[in-house]
Amino acid sequence: MNSEGDMLLLALVVLGGSLVAALTLLGVLLLRLREAERRVSEKETTHESVLDRLQENEYRLRTIIESEPECVKLQAEDGTVLEINPAGLRLVDANQAADIVGRQIYSIVAPECIDSYRENMRRVFAGEALVYEFKAITLKNRIAWMETHAAPLRDARGNIYALLGITRDITEHKQAEEQARRHQTELARVARLSTMGEMATGIAHELNQPLSAIANFSRGCIRRLRSGGMSPNELIEPLEEVCAQAERASDILRHVRDFVRKSESQLKPMDVNQIVRAVIKFTEHEARQHRTLVRLELDPHLPKVLADAIMIEQVVCNLVRNAVEAMVEANSPRREVVIHTRRFAAQAVEVEIADTGPGIDAAVIDQVFDQFFTTKREGVGMGLAISQSIIEAHGGRVRAESGRDGGAILRFTLQLSEQQAHKRERADSLHS
């Protein structure tokens, strides 16, 4: 392979985006250039043309690296930064190369990440190519998350003499990830909560059992003690019962406490379209994985509804997920989920989730909202039951039907928020 060929290939690979392959090539090239330079000067071979050629190549290579939008840098085994491109300078908030070149990379690694960073350095210098993340504190004290693709650079004798790293800022990505994770936790909490709402009466009843037993045993003891003629020994058994029942009560409470941490739901005037969009952000990935297109047909002029956004998100999420699952399971050739929002009568907004799956069997359509009803092998059968209880708690209704040309259509309504309803009433009375 000649140098130009190498360069071309390198450029193609960089453009093609295969970072690790590019790194390796880059390493090889840099190495070759340096070796050549060294040989040239060592042997004092004054073949101008060769030197020119080499310098020209190095120049071209540097141009590519200089103009590379990602940070490219070389580090020594002790962490000294040997070289860094302009993108790299910008990344660490350096004004000129001298701010960072010749200095320790550890000066920009957050203290809590230094140990793992050292370990990664050690592995690269032991010959591994790695991808690692770390928290950086830049020269201007900006905190940022970085991701580095690192590979060892070897000299002609195969000794590793530097780490070549391509680094980019993944702070935004990290934040989005964190937000998604928090959101998932919140959804899970709501799922628990609404299940809990259904269980609340049951729990009150359950708790009442040990409490009344405790009261009865204790009152029985007091009465006997008051009327005298009772030996202390006779009290042991009922008191042991009291203890056992107290433990039973606290077990129930522990269970409940584990179940919900935050408990109050928050009904606020909300934009349904915004809720739908928020959900789609979180389900899009899954949908795309299953070659499903999610299309939104949102009425932009909807009044606000009174809703706990996170709960309604949970409902939409359940319905979209069911739609995707149905189409995947039936291996539907065309996979589309269409979400409509529209006004519904005077006081409500309707959300409709339609799919191009197999639809719902008429024989079971009356059961789909039942708890634990599922036709899926791995199904739990709580999705629609929870959704229904959420919607009904909001004063709305949810229905399922099969569309004329196949798929399932799930619809639910939400009440307009009070102010909106009043405004509307006033407007209506003005008009009439």
Add this chain to the structure above:
Amino acid sequence: MNEPTVFIVDDDLAVARSLHWLIDTVRLRVETFSSAQAFLDGFDASKPGCLVLDVRMPGMSGLDLQERLAAQRINIPIIFITGHGDVQMAVRAVQAGAFDFVEKPFNDQDLLDRIQKAIAFNSGERDKEAQRAQLRALFAGLTPREREVLDMVVEGMSNKAVANALGLSAKTVEVHRAKVMEKMRARSVSDLVKMAMQRDAWSKL
């Protein structure tokens, strides 16, 4: 045998035991059952007392048991124990003839008072039932002629009027009348009148 018994039906054994322990303090006999079915299978309807019944139970609920007992004309008074938020069930139970209900967790004296009242009510009912049976037996001991005489006497007719109406001699009516008084164990005509009124009242039931 005549001592009243408190029958406890609760699927929660700890609660049943605690009720037993509490009710023992007022020296009432207690029998506990862990399900409505066990009660139906094992209880002796001839025993006086009352039933303390948990509304919510798996299988046959307290309300179901109440229905079954009514269908079998077993009139034991029922005190329902209801849980938190079971108001509707309590209302249904009372409409269906329950004696009373207490909401868990309840005051011990309150429950014991209600149990005593239910037992008193039951024993009153049983006394009345016994009187009724006795009276029925007394009436059943009369001949048709004696019954005719009795009916007329309690309507305030004189011996003579009865004699005329039945085409008997006054002497014969006198004999029938003495026989009726004796068989009915009545000391006066007004006793007879009371008995007849009671009989009429029950026959209307």
